[in-house]
Amino acid sequence: MKKLLLSIALVSFCFSANAQDGPSLSKGSWLLEANTGFGGGNAGVAHSAQTGIGFLSADGTSFFSVGGEAGVFISDNLALKFGLGINGSKFEDEDAVTAFTYKLGAKYYAGGQFPLQIEITGASGEDVYGEENPLWLGLQGGYAIFLSDSVSIEPGLRYNLSLNEDFSDVGVFELRVGFVVHL
Numbered sequence: 807m808k809k810l811l812l813s814i815a816l817v818s819f820c821f822s823a824n825a826q827d828g829p830s831l832s833k834g835s836w837l838l839e840a841n842t843g844f845g846g847g848n849a850g851v852a853h854s855a856q857t858g859i860g861f862l863s864a865d866g867t868s869f870f871s872v873g874g875e876a877g878v879f880i881s882d883n884l885a886l887k888f889g890l891g892i893n894g895s896k897f898e899d900e901d902a903v904t905a906f907t908y909k910l911g912a913k914y915y916a917g918g919q920f921p922l923q924i925e926i927t928g929a930s931g932e933d934v935y936g937e938e939n940p941l942w943l944g945l946q947g948g949y950a951i952f953l954s955d956s957v958s959i960e961p962g963l964r965y966n967l968s969l970n971e972d973f974s975d976v977g978v979f980e981l982r983v984g985f986v987v988h989l
Contacts, residue, residue: 836879837887857891858891886912925944944967
């Protein structure tokens with residue numbers, strides 16, 4: 807696994823070194839993003855409001871998430887973002903349930919290479935959560951590897967702080983990899 811990650815990083819560095827004009831991080835440009843997450847807790851305390859792509863299965867319980875994000879740069883290097891997704895879970899011997907997820911936040915590219923994010927992420931689904939829907943404050947930092955002026959891979963570390971203690975009082979760390987198209 808380490809060799810695979812090192813190979814990807816090396817190839818990405820070579821592509822980013824060949825970029826000529828620089829990425830589209832200027833006011834008025836857009837970004838489209840899909841994320842994957844690794845970690846994120848266990849079946850009892852999973853980050854339950856994903857707008858990314860993921861799957862987790864353990865001890866007869868399965869969780870999945872499918873979603874995406876978009877943003878518009880309101881100034882150079884600063885984008886307002888929103889995301890939508892569907893999460894689902896299937897517990898052993900029970901019917902599968904799904905929830906609608908959403909995200910609203912900001913992403914700033916410090917130095918044009920270091921994406922920093924702050925977001926509110928939530929979910930709603932009466933059949934999933936009962937009366938208490940999850941709400942999280944997400945803080946994320948990473949590094950943007952530009953494969954070209956319009957495509958980047960952005961590994962990062964994220965912390966999700968629960969804002970609804972009736973749902974969960976546990977924060978969740980995640981290793982995330984974002985795939986971003988800059989328009």
